[in-house]
Amino acid sequence: MTAAAGFLGGAKSRLLPASIPFRFFAAAALFHVAMWVVLIFAAEQVIGFRGGMVPALAAVHLLVLGVLTTTAIGAAVQLLPVATRHALAAHWPIKLVFWMFVPGIVLLTASMYLGRIELVIAGAVASTAGLLLFAGLLGDNLRRAGGLPIVAAYGWAALAALLAVILLGLALSVDFATGFLRDHAAVVRAHAILGGYGFMGMLALGFSHVLIPMFALSSAPEKRPATAGFLAAAAGVALGSFGAVLGHPHLLTAATLVGLVAVGIHLWLMLRALRTGMRKRLGLSFILVRAAWVSLPLSLLIGLAASHDRAGPNGPALFGLLLLGGWLLTFLLGVLQRILPFLASMHATAPERRAPPRLSELGATAPLNVHAICHGTALAGLAGAILFDASAAARVAGTIGLLGAMAFALFTADVIRRLPLASHASPLPSGG
């Protein structure tokens, strides 16, 4: 077993030290809590939010940058080098990403909450610098992802969207101080589409092609429909972004229809993976994943209605809730509660051990149950509050969401706490 153990150590060199991905996950868990706290205090603005320098903007960016993007960075830098078999050349760039990006988000969202425009620009610059460095690392790894063509295609599209989001985000920050943009609201819409469906959406769809079959133990989706789904998704995001910037409702309608085709293909592939998979009981996480899959097409339909002023006065807020909360956050939390123990088990495979600890050893389930109930209730409550323009209901929903976020943070802390203990668990029987 000595030679095997040595070899295992070599193979594990593609894994980053556990402290690197898990610092991103821990930060995301804290931002998740902070997001609900801000939402409670900004409930009046949240239910009718259409953009602008108000505290609700801080809640949106805590969610998108703090929770979604921070988690995506932690997962991508850990999973991609393993999948592509090419380790990061050095650890310091990703550590630098963390130390630029996370404090940048804190500064950005705090100054958004307080309405301090000069600090918004400073926070945007710091978080942008971190994102650009991450984009470089992601691009370098995608370049080598020849064995995962669909994931790589989604990754490149996400990267392109990220660069556009950064550019528009910086322009919006500066515009708060200078007013140089001709149509601030149009750029906000394009920024939202590129950030929600472009960067985060493309990453979510791309990683789904590996993660969902892996969880269900089914074969990878067929190349041809997967490629068609990717092309439709990319076209939908491009059409939607141009339609938003140009203020062209027909382009937005076309983008929605193309987007619905992409969603249809994606969901067909994913449901087929579940149907043909060897593992039928997928647990609580897939209740969240399925709820997210329902929210994705709903977000497109509400977005279409809102773009034609047919979704009521708070239509844009409902669209944002379905896109960011219903689809992206719900999907991410569903997947994250499975991959956190997975990643922990990868790190816990010490050379002296024959096998990693069981996944059930690496995360408590009670906080996840509490989180799932609170998360679903909070989103449904928020949707009702938006529809009926009831800020008190939004505050109650926010409080329930906060409880759920605290439960999820407890789960994350528990996985991290158990990690070193798991690596010292008693070895399994010899394999040879």
Add this chain to the structure above:
Amino acid sequence: MSCSAEKPQDSRIWNDADGRHLDVRGLECPNPMVEILGLIDRGEAGDVLIVHLDQEPLFLYSELDDRGWAHELMAEGCGAADCTEGYRLRLVRMSA
């Protein structure tokens, strides 16, 4: 093509003196894991299964553990004398 030195042509599964062999190199993720577990779940893996892989299947180990199979990484390479590519993983059934 040194990396197919031990493998009969056009076959992913073959038997040898040291056990049953399964070659999952070149398959897209997560198909290698699905092939291995499928063979085990269908009862076609025998008692010793040697798997030839492109990369170490880190996510496979807990699934093997759940199914009562132990694993051991063998020497580096596909088995040919001059080959350093890929991995060989020896799986042993520990329970009925």
